[in-house]
Amino acid sequence: MPEREMVMIDAQTYQEPLGELVRTMVEKVFREGQNHIAGPVYIREDIATMLRYAGSIYNLLNYLNADERRNKDVDWHVRYGVTGMSMVRSLIDCLYNPPYAHDLIRQPWRERVDRLGTLRILR
Numbered sequence: 299m300p301e302r303e304m305v306m307i308d309a310q311t312y313q314e315p316l317g318e319l320v321r322t323m324v325e326k327v328f329r330e331g332q333n334h335i336a337g338p339v340y341i342r343e344d345i346a347t348m349l350r351y352a353g354s355i356y357n358l359l360n361y362l363n364a365d366e367r368r369n370k371d372v373d374w375h376v377r378y379g380v381t382g383m384s385m386v387r388s389l390i391d392c393l394y395n396p397p398y399a400h401d402l403i404r405q406p407w408r409e410r411v412d413r414l415g416t417l418r419i420l421r
Contacts (some may be wrong), residue, residue, distance in 0.1 A: 308351065316356070317353060320350070320356070324349050324350055325345045327342055331346075353387045356387060356389065359383075363379055363382070
Protein backbone atom coordinates (compact mmCIF):
# COMPACT_ATOMS: atom_id res chain seq x y z
CA MET A 299 0.00 0.00 0.00
CA PRO A 300 1.50 3.38 -0.98
CA GLU A 301 2.22 5.88 1.76
CA ARG A 302 -0.09 8.85 1.96
CA GLU A 303 1.40 12.27 1.75
CA MET A 304 0.90 14.28 4.95
CA VAL A 305 -1.11 17.44 4.39
CA MET A 306 0.08 20.49 6.31
CA ILE A 307 -2.29 23.38 6.93
CA ASP A 308 -0.87 26.80 7.72
CA ALA A 309 -3.03 28.05 10.61
CA GLN A 310 -1.85 31.63 10.11
CA THR A 311 -4.09 31.84 7.06
CA TYR A 312 -7.25 31.61 9.17
CA GLN A 313 -6.34 32.35 12.80
CA GLU A 314 -6.23 36.12 12.61
CA PRO A 315 -9.25 36.52 10.28
CA LEU A 316 -11.32 34.30 12.59
CA GLY A 317 -10.34 36.44 15.58
CA GLU A 318 -11.35 39.56 13.66
CA LEU A 319 -14.66 37.92 12.79
CA VAL A 320 -15.54 37.65 16.48
CA ARG A 321 -14.89 41.36 16.99
CA THR A 322 -17.00 42.19 13.94
CA MET A 323 -19.86 40.00 15.19
CA VAL A 324 -19.83 41.75 18.58
CA GLU A 325 -19.99 45.16 16.90
CA LYS A 326 -22.85 44.02 14.66
CA VAL A 327 -24.80 42.77 17.69
CA PHE A 328 -24.44 46.16 19.36
CA ARG A 329 -25.16 48.23 16.24
CA GLU A 330 -27.82 46.20 14.46
CA GLY A 331 -29.08 43.90 17.20
CA GLN A 332 -31.92 46.19 18.17
CA ASN A 333 -33.42 45.79 14.68
CA HIS A 334 -33.03 42.01 14.47
CA ILE A 335 -33.15 40.62 18.01
CA ALA A 336 -36.51 40.84 19.72
CA GLY A 337 -36.77 41.10 23.46
CA PRO A 338 -35.08 43.06 26.21
CA VAL A 339 -31.78 44.88 25.75
CA TYR A 340 -29.89 42.51 28.03
CA ILE A 341 -30.25 39.72 25.44
CA ARG A 342 -28.05 41.64 23.01
CA GLU A 343 -25.56 42.34 25.78
CA ASP A 344 -25.49 38.67 26.77
CA ILE A 345 -24.91 37.58 23.18
CA ALA A 346 -22.08 40.10 22.80
CA THR A 347 -20.53 38.95 26.09
CA MET A 348 -20.72 35.30 25.05
CA LEU A 349 -19.07 36.13 21.72
CA ARG A 350 -16.27 38.02 23.46
CA TYR A 351 -15.74 35.11 25.85
CA ALA A 352 -15.63 32.68 22.92
CA GLY A 353 -13.02 34.92 21.27
CA SER A 354 -10.92 34.90 24.43
CA ILE A 355 -11.06 31.11 24.63
CA TYR A 356 -10.09 30.90 20.97
CA ASN A 357 -7.09 33.18 21.57
CA LEU A 358 -6.03 31.17 24.64
CA LEU A 359 -6.15 27.89 22.73
CA ASN A 360 -4.13 29.42 19.89
CA TYR A 361 -1.58 30.71 22.41
CA LEU A 362 -1.23 27.37 24.19
CA ASN A 363 -0.90 25.38 20.98
CA ALA A 364 1.35 27.72 19.00
CA ASP A 365 4.36 25.95 17.47
CA GLU A 366 6.75 28.62 18.76
CA ARG A 367 5.48 28.14 22.30
CA ARG A 368 5.56 24.35 22.14
CA ASN A 369 9.03 24.14 20.59
CA LYS A 370 10.95 27.06 22.10
CA ASP A 371 9.47 27.75 25.54
CA VAL A 372 11.38 25.77 28.16
CA ASP A 373 8.53 26.11 30.68
CA TRP A 374 5.87 24.69 28.35
CA HIS A 375 4.39 21.32 29.34
CA VAL A 376 1.99 19.04 27.50
CA ARG A 377 -0.44 19.26 30.40
CA TYR A 378 -1.03 22.97 29.65
CA GLY A 379 -2.43 22.12 26.24
CA VAL A 380 -4.49 19.26 27.64
CA THR A 381 -5.89 21.49 30.38
CA GLY A 382 -6.70 24.14 27.81
CA MET A 383 -8.65 21.63 25.74
CA SER A 384 -11.29 21.48 28.47
CA MET A 385 -12.09 25.03 27.42
CA VAL A 386 -13.43 23.66 24.14
CA ARG A 387 -16.63 22.73 25.99
CA SER A 388 -16.94 26.33 27.16
CA LEU A 389 -16.42 27.48 23.59
CA ILE A 390 -19.22 25.20 22.41
CA ASP A 391 -21.48 26.50 25.18
CA CYS A 392 -20.78 30.09 24.16
CA LEU A 393 -21.79 29.39 20.59
CA TYR A 394 -24.85 27.30 21.54
CA ASN A 395 -26.36 29.34 24.37
CA PRO A 396 -27.09 32.68 22.63
CA PRO A 397 -29.52 31.12 20.11
CA TYR A 398 -31.07 29.12 22.95
CA ALA A 399 -31.54 32.27 25.04
CA HIS A 400 -33.14 33.97 22.04
CA ASP A 401 -35.47 30.99 21.61
CA LEU A 402 -36.63 31.42 25.21
CA ILE A 403 -37.81 34.93 24.38
CA ARG A 404 -40.03 33.59 21.63
CA GLN A 405 -41.26 30.72 23.81
CA PRO A 406 -41.18 31.89 27.47
CA TRP A 407 -43.14 28.81 28.62
CA ARG A 408 -40.12 26.72 27.70
CA GLU A 409 -37.95 28.35 30.39
CA ARG A 410 -40.38 27.19 33.08
CA VAL A 411 -40.45 23.66 31.63
CA ASP A 412 -36.63 23.57 31.51
CA ARG A 413 -36.38 24.77 35.12
CA LEU A 414 -38.90 22.21 36.31
CA GLY A 415 -37.09 19.46 34.43
CA THR A 416 -33.78 20.52 35.95
CA LEU A 417 -35.26 20.53 39.42
CA ARG A 418 -36.56 17.00 38.90
CA ILE A 419 -33.15 15.83 37.77
CA LEU A 420 -31.48 17.42 40.81
CA ARG A 421 -33.77 15.63 43.30
